[in-house]
Amino acid sequence: MPLYSEYADDILLRLLKEDDQSAYTEIFKRYSKLLINHAYKILENQDEANDVVQEVFLSIWNKRNELTVTGSLSSYLYKAVKNRVLNYIAHEKVVSRYADSISNFVENDYVFADSKLREEELESIIAKEIALLPEKMREVFLLRKVEELSYDEIALQLNITDKTAKQQVYNSVKILREKLKNFMGVFVW
Template sequence: MLVYSKYADDILLDLLKKDDQLAYTEIFERYCKLLVNHAYKMLGNPDEANDVVQEVFLSIWNKRYELTITGSLSSYLYKATKNRILNHIAHEKVVSNYAESISNFIENDYVLADSQLREEELEAIIAKEIELLPAKMREVFLLRKVEDLSYEEIALQLNITDKTAKQQVYNSLKILREKLKNFVGVFVW
C-alpha cells in the first residue's frame, strides 16, 4: 500500500481502469475525508454527508472501465459530490413536499371526510328517532323544524291551538335530547 500512496492521481486512475482494487482504495483514502467534510458543510448532517460520498465512490468503482476524467481527479470528485448533494437536496424536497401534501390531506380532507361521515351518521340517527315519535307529535315537530312554519300556521293547518303546537314541539325536543344525549354532548336545535 505504501507504493500506491506515492502515485499521482492520473496513475491511480489508469490502474483503477485496469481493475486494480488497491488503486481504488488509495483514491478513497486520499479523498474520502475531504469530500465528507465538503458534503457536511453543504448538508449539515454527517450521516447524509457520508452517504453522498459513499455513493460517489461506489459510482466510480462501478464505472471504472469507462471512466473518463478531463482535468484533475480532485476536481472530478468534488464536482461529482456536489452533483450528488444537489440530487439529494432535490430528492429531499420532493419527499418533503409529498409528506406535506399527505399531512395536509390528513389535516384537512381526511378530517373533513370524517366530519361529513359523522354528520351523516348523526342525521340518520336523528331521522330514526324522529320517526319513533308519536304520530301527532312528529307531524307538529316536522312542520315547525323542517317546514319552518310558525306555531300559528301549524295551529291553523292542524286545527289545534298554537299553545298545543308549542307544547308538542317542546315535548318532542325533550324526547329527542334524552335519546341523543349519548351521541352528542350538547344538542341544539
C-alpha cells in the same frame, strides 16, 4: 512494490481502469475525508455525508472501466459528491415540502384513506420524477426550490442568465405537474 501514495491522480486513474484495487484504495484514502467534509458542510449530518461519499466511491468502482474524467480527479469527485448531495436533498427536502403541501391540500378538500402510506408513496413518486429531470434543469430546480437561491444567484453560480434560470424552473415545474397529475387520481378521491 509500488508506492501508490506517490502516484499522481492521472496515473491512479489509469491503474483504476485496469482494475487495480490498490489504486482505488489510494484514491479513497486521498480524497474521502475531504469529500465527507464537503458533503457535511451542505447536509450538516455526518452519517448522511458518509453515505453520500460511500455511494460516490462505490459508483466509481462499479463504473471504473468506462469512467471518463475530464479535468482533474479532485474536480470530478467534488462534482460527483455535489450531484449526489443534490439528489439526496431532492429526495429529502423537496419531497417533504411537496408532500406537506399536497397533504394540506388533501386535508382541506378531500378525504384521504391510509394517508401516511399514500403520502410515502407520493413522496417516492415525486423524488423519482425530480431525479428524471435533465441534469441542468434538475440542478437549477433544486437550487431554486431547495436552496432557495434567487434567480440572479443561480445565474451567477451556474454561469447562465437569470432568464435561463427562470425558464429552467418553469419547465421543471411544468414537467412535474404534468407527470404528477396522472397520479393524483390514484391518491385522492
